[in-house]
Amino acid sequence: MATLKDVAKLASVDVSTVSRALNNTSYVHPDTKKKIYDAVEKLSYKPNLLAKGLRQGKRHTIGVVVPSINISIFGEIVQGIEIEARKLGYEVMICNTKDDPDSEEECLNRLRNGLVDGIIIASTGQNARLIKDIKGSGIEVVQVVRNQDKSISSVVADYYTCGYEATKYLVKKQCTNIGFIKGASDIIPYKERFRGYQKAIKQCGLKEHVVELVASNGNYFNDGYDGTMKLLEKTPDLDAIISVIDIQGLGVIRALKKKKKIIPNDVRVISLTGHSIGAMLETSMTSMEIPSKQMGEQATKMIVESIEADIENKPGQRHIVFVASLVERETT
Structure with missing residues (x-):
């Protein structure tokens, strides 16, 4: 796998110049930038996003754990999450569990060891200890649709x-x-x-x-x-x-x-x-x-607020309940 040093060597520049060019932290001459980008493409260089995220203190990524996004309100909730996350400068990683506790556990462990600042989850209720442990490690957690743990913030319906x-x-x-x-x-x-x-x-x-x-x-x-x-x-x-x-x-x-x-x-x-x-x-x-997109948007606002708040100013638990409305159609 190509490294930053390999890119610098091929472009005949210092490593610091490559770093400044790729991160846009200061001015780099356009001709030099072009050489660096050509070297990046030739070497198929991929930056170490984890290291970069750790240096910056934020990864600007939210993990979303849901049973399914196929013909369900979870699909619409995920749309709401993605739209709001994009507005707030965050990316989204989606995991489908099919309501299987083992799959859920695998997803949670992958996310906690990866590139996420927070997790929005519709939990099976079978991994409560793991979810508490993840939250205790500093990764924010918000429950959506299912309030399985009263000690963790949630966005649900009545x-x-x-x-x-x-x-x-x-x-x-x-x-x-x-x-x-x-x-x-x-x-x-x-x-x-x-x-x-x-x-x-x-x-x-x-x-x-x-x-x-x-x-x-x-x-x-x-x-x-x-x-x-x-x-x-x-x-x-x-x-x-x-x-x-x-x-x-x-x-x-x-x-x-x-x-x-x-x-x-x-x-x-x-x-x-x-x-x-x-x-x-x-x-x-x-x-x-159920206003599913609004629920997704609300959950995203809550988790980003918690992610970006100082330790001293972290918001407390919040439990938001949305109201459903009856829509009469042909089946009745």
């Missing part, structure tokens, strides 16, 4: 209200057998949405119809499909299904069509985590819309 309001809405639509496809109970948003559903069902004097499926390898579409089949097997006269996320809702719609159920005449469908794709479907999906 998931309990999502589950509660969606269920009450379906009851107003004269639904009496409302099915719920439940996500992993150890992940806060899934747990809170289910609590909201339970509260509304109890208040309305109805019976719960619940199936719990945990997506394998992040295949939430299959969870929606399989969950719907199981719900219909137990309750053939089901008249509504609540899915926790849109991609799961797509599986619900596919299963209902397979069973010759007409949406919304036979069964109404609502997602508790709206994604922009929901409005584009052949049968557009009613959902509780």
Whole structure:
């Protein structure tokens, strides 16, 4: 691998001149700069960004750890993070974990040993000690979507209200057998949405119809499909299904069509985590819309503020909660 000395030797200049030219720290004659850049290109020289970052005290890079960016609100959250980070002069490194704790651990260790000043994470909740250790080492951490650790700042939505309001809405639509496809109970948003559903069902004097499926390898579409089949097997006269996320809702719609159920005449469908794709479907999906891009922007502002603050002026814990809004479409 080429070094700074190799570049200097090929360009016939001092190492200090190469450094000044590449970092634009002081004037270097244009002809000399050209020789240096030609040498850099010829040698395929890549600067030691880690050493440079350590010298400057900042790497201006944020790590982002999310389950997936494929047809989910996490994709929109990452967009918000990237847009805001760019405005603030930061780069972003993205890790997809598929909600696998081992993959998450690997990503976290790679980021902590790499070029990041902070990490924005939607955690599985299984690496709490590691995340605390990373934060204790001086790398800032902000949780997004999932507030798994109350001692670390977070940007989330009001998931309990999502589950509660969606269920009450379906009851107003004269639904009496409302099915719920439940996500992993150890992940806060899934747990809170289910609590909201339970509260509304109890208040309305109805019976719960619940199936719990945990997506394998992040295949939430299959969870929606399989969950719907199981719900219909137990309750053939089901008249509504609540899915926790849109991609799961797509599986619900596919299963209902397979069973010759007409949406919304036979069964109404609502997602508790709206994604922009929901409005584009052949049968557009009613959902509780979460302002995901704004959540990403907010998380980025918070982490950059913490990164750039002096040790004596570090902001305290902050827990920001965004409110979802019901968007009625064809599935109800």
